[in-house]
Structure formats: C-alpha cells, structure tokens
Amino acid sequence: MFATHCRLPSFTGVALGATLAVLSVASAMTDPLPSWNEGPTKAAIIAFVERVATEGSSDFVPLHERVAVFDNDGTLWVEQPVPAQVAFELACVSAVGNTHPDWEMTQPFKAALEGDTSYLAGIGERGFAEILVESHEGWDTDDYQTTLMSWMAGTRDARFGRPATDLVYQPMLEVIDYFRTNEFEIYIVSGNSADFMRPWVAAVYGMQPDHVIGSAITTRYEFIGGKPRLTRLPAMSMIGDGAGRPAGIYERIGRRPIAAFGNADIDFEMLQWTTTAPGPRLGVVIHHTDAQREYAYDRKTNFGLLDAVLDAAGPNGWLVVDMRNDWKTIFPFETQ
Amino acid sequence: MFATHCRLPSFTGVALGATLAVLSVASAMTDPLPSWNEGPTKAAIIAFVERVATEGSSDFVPLHERVAVFDNDGTLWVEQPVPAQVAFELACVSAVGNTHPDWEMTQPFKAALEGDTSYLAGIGERGFAEILVESHEGWDTDDYQTTLMSWMAGTRDARFGRPATDLVYQPMLEVIDYFRTNEFEIYIVSGNSADFMRPWVAAVYGMQPDHVIGSAITTRYEFIGGKPRLTRLPAMSMIGDGAGRPAGIYERIGRRPIAAFGNADIDFEMLQWTTTAPGPRLGVVIHHTDAQREYAYDRKTNFGLLDAVLDAAGPNGWLVVDMRNDWKTIFPFETQ
Secondary structure (H helix, E strand, C coil): CCCCCCCCCCCCCCCCCHHHHHHHHHHHCCCCCCCECCCHHHHHHHHHHHHHHCCCCCCCCCHHHCEEEECCECCCECCCCCCHHHHHHHHHHHHHHHHCHHHHHCCCHHHHHHCCHHHHHCCHHHHHHHHHHHHHCCCEHHHHHHHHHHHHHHCCCCCCCCCHHHCECHHHHHHHHHHHHCCCEEEEEEEEEHHHHHHHHHHHHCCCHHHEEEEEEEEEEEEECCEEEEEEEEEEECCCCCCHHHHHHHHHHCCCCCEEEECCHHHHHHHHHHHCCCCCCEEEEEEEECCCCCCEECCCCCCCCCCHHHHHHHHHCCEEEEHHHHECCCCHHHHC | CCCCCCCCCCCCCCCCCHHHHHHHHHHHCCCCCCCECCCHHHHHHHHHHHHHHCCCCCCCCCHHHCEEEECCECCCECCCCCCHHHHHHHHHHHHHHHHCHHHHHCCCHHHHHHCCHHHHHCCHHHHHHHHHHHHHCCCEHHHHHHHHHHHHHHCCCCCCCCCHHHCECHHHHHHHHHHHHCCCEEEEEEEEEHHHHHHHHHHHHCCCHHHEEEEEEEEEEEEECCEEEEEEEEEEECCCCCCHHHHHHHHHHCCCCCEEEECCHHHHHHHHHHHCCCCCCEEEEEEEECCCCCCEECCCCCCCCCCHHHHHHHHHCCEEEEHHHHECCCCHHHHC
C-alpha cells in the first residue's frame, strides 16, 4: 500500500516561482504598494508600517516584536469555488477509494468521492480532518510531497485556467514584501495542513517553510532496512476553530503579532488577539467584492464566511479592504 | 488563583546577553572555532561546513536545505546535577504546593515537593509532563514568562555561582555562530517546553524564539473583560521520547536536517534520521569527560544518559567530542 499510496496522475509540471520575480520588483519602487489604488486603506497600511519601523517614532517597535500573520485561503490566494487543499484531498480520496469500499456508504467519504462540495462545506474542519487522516494513513512524507507538487503544478483552475499557485493576490504579495523590507517576521496561519503549503511558499511568497503555522498530521519515525522513514498516522494536531489560532501562534512562535490579515470569521480571534493590546496594532480584513475580476461573497458562502468579522471590523478599528475599489490589479499574471 | 499562580520570589535580575558579545567576536576571527583544540574533531566540523557551503563543491547544499539541529541540555549548556527546567518546575511546585494538599501524598508531586531528584530522574518525560501541566494549569502566558525570567536571572547554580544562562558552552556558541555565518538555519530541539526556552534564546544563542522546537503546554484563548488571554491548560503536546524528535522536527519545519548535535540516547533517532540520507551529513555527540572543569558522565547518570549513542557513534560515523581534550575553554566567563 505504501508504494501506491494516493498515487495521483503524473503531470508535466509548470515551474512555480513566476510570481517571485514580480515580488522583488515591488520593493525597488518608490511606491511600496503599486497595485493598490490610492485611498484611506492603502494610506493606513503605509502609515502603520512607517510608525512601527521608524526609529525615534513614539510607536517604534523593536525588531523581534515586529511580527505579522496572514491567513492564506481568501487572504493571499483564491478560495473559490473550493479551497485548493479541499480539491487536493478529493483527488486523494478518489485515488485510494478502491481500497476503501466502505467509503461509498459512509459520510463524509461518500461526499468526497462524489465531489459533493456543498456537503463538504458543512462538515467543518474536524470533518475535513477525518477525511485527511484516513486517506493519508501510512503515506511516506517524501512521497506525499512529490505527489502534492506534481498535482499542484498540473492542476488547472476551471475559471482562470491556471494552477492554484498563480492565483495569489498581487496586492498582498506587495504587502508581504513591504512588511519584510521593514523587517517584519511574516507567518502564514491557516487551517490547511502545514505540509500542504510548505513545499511551495518559498517560491510563491518568498517565505521560509517553517513560517507556515497550520494543522499537522502526526507522523511516526521508523528505521526499516537501514532507512529512516516518517509515516503519516491517523491522527492530527489542528489549528482548530478560530479560537485555536492564537493558541497555535503562541505555541509555535511564543509571541503576539502586531499585525494580522484575514478575510473570514475563522480569523476573528486572531484579529482580536493581535489588535487588543497596547502599542500600535493593525487588523486587516479582505472583503471579496469583485465578482468580475475574482469573486464577491461574504455572509453567504460555502467557504470563507465573513459575517461576525464584518460587523466587528468597525468597532475594533480593523481596516476592511474593498477588493474591487482598493485593488488596481488582482493577480500577478495580469501585469505580465 | 490566576494572579498568584506560581509566584516565585522576586529577584533583582542579572541581565542576559553577556554571552552574545563573545559570540560576535568569534566570527570576526580567522579561526571560526578558537575555543576548540586543534585535532580531528575540529577539523572534521570545519571540513563539513566548507564542503556544503562552497559553491561549486560537489557536496554543495543549497541554502534552504542547510538546516542544523541542536539538543539543548548537555549539548549547549550544563544539565548537571539537574537540568534547569527541572529546577524551575520544582520551584513552581513548591510555590503552589499549599493549594494542592493532596500532592504531599501523591507521586511524582511528593518527590517534587521534597526535591527528590533521583526519584524524578526515573519518572521520564511523561512523569515530568504530569508535574508541569498540573502545576501550570490556569497560568496566564504573560505572567508565566515574567516569572520565568525573574527566576532565571536570580537563581545561582550551586557549583559555579552563576545563572543557568551563563553555563553555556563557549565552543558550541562558536559552532552556532560558524554555522549561521555559513547560512545554516539553526534549531534547538529539546524535551524542555518551548516557552521555557524562548524568552532567553535570542540573548544567549542569538537565535529566533520560533527556532525552538520543544514540548508545549496547550493553551486556551479567552476574551474576558475586553482583554484577550491565553491560559495554560492541563494538556501538553510533547516532543516525547527520542523517536518523537524527527517527527517533531518534520511537523515544525518540514525538512530533514543535514547536521545534528546531541549528547545522549534521547538524541539517537535525531542523529540517525539526520545522517542516513544521501549527500553530506554531520552527526556530533558531546561526550562529557571533564569532571574538573564541568562533569564526567555517560552510561550511568540521572540525567543525560549516553549509552546506545556512544556504541552507535563509530558504526554511524558520528563525531564524538571529548570535552576534556577537544575544548580549550568550556564557559564564556572563563575568557572574560
């Protein structure tokens, strides 16, 4: 079973990294956020960075406390019609489904086999974890990574005809680059499993793989036939619900961020924990308002529900990014 | 209970960071390891770094794969007569013992209250975790950190009359600095809880707090009276036994190191996983052979048992550092 575990069709890969070149250009320009339209949102982000990074400023924040966290799905890349990891797990379930005849009768596996994404949207992170741990059990971590990268490079989004790693938001790449230039430490905090993201974050976001804070499948170390092996077990440590994110960040980096970017109710506690403390704080909510260039959704959607956070943004002083009006460009490939 | 949780006596603190100045000097010198005596051990470490960091070398290793891991207790600092975290937890148990009358009758708490370290040495990591989670339950993470740093700065080692953070090994500070200069990413992998180490690793090792991979007490996020709070729960995710270390490293950074430094059997699997893969690999075992300047112990000791790893070093090609003969200096304060 090991050798053929979730063997997805092989793809001739598209090289990742096309976006990285764009990323580097941004920091060399006078305007650190050229894909943002002028207005109060852009001005507020720049004002925050200048306040905390300018020595002598009353709001100056020393380097080791200059930490910013970013949700991934819907904040840094497209999460509609289904988030990329959901699509990947559906492919995995299909690939190993013939060894699990019981799945045809049992939820949530039945829905996964049938690609019933509206059912899957309702099962929550724990239901999704159940699919993930069962379909990955026994998988070798090296083989997992090879399979993932092949799938990622070869799978095309139906609407845009591009791999998921192309569907990142150019304005957010500029924010990451701008924050990094001002010596922020940048972390991704996502309900996705960390090893789903680590293989490509360096190429796509210019980010160290260990700066991904996500859920994690538990592995077991074995030494078989003179070779070490880490095998995926049917158990998972999770970022969990929204309240799990501050705990996950603290467990991983031991500090409270001073800036947080999210787009959904699952980011509520992360935004709240980040912004309710003394000193300069920045909370940013990406509001998907652009059906023409990307998607428009908030209080009613299968993935990325934005309801309580939208109501809480005003009272908490969180910036709400109106994607349609605030972003001049959505994707890096528009400018190429 | 929250406000007085494990309130240890207040100390007028000794500033950490004295060692950092020493650290910086090393890299400016021609000899990257001046506190190491000339010989095959020092030569092998330097030869390894030069091979992997020299572009054009057949053993060149690209930046993002240049990862080195270090055990802490007994590898980077003194772990005798008891590791610092054990001493800290005994102080915590004493401080809150009057609220737990049952502890006087129940092991391992009875031993902790009585300071019976030879009993405690036998309870293993799980027994120790039991003490830790029960005595920390309900503690606010900010208060924990303040208390820890106050204890750390104010507590003196009985033999050397110095705080634990002074009892780091100068030759290993030079190794860390040398590896970092050659663009290695450096991680500490320890059975200590990560938040016991994070507050001081920047000052002592020049290391980012999030580069500590350790056990972690689970926390819960709450929002009470307009203030967010992370509270320590009676649960813990653990690095666990030796086989847990490769899994812990993979979960945290998603990569296999190419160099590992340890000093005890608990480091066996970490050394094995690091060194049994293609390409240049380095495994190093610190052997405590210097009773006069530090301690001499291996196959019989309460803490830091070195038995199977000592036998496996030869067959696996791991370097064994003979502390007495290989190290010119043991502690930074010797040179000040």
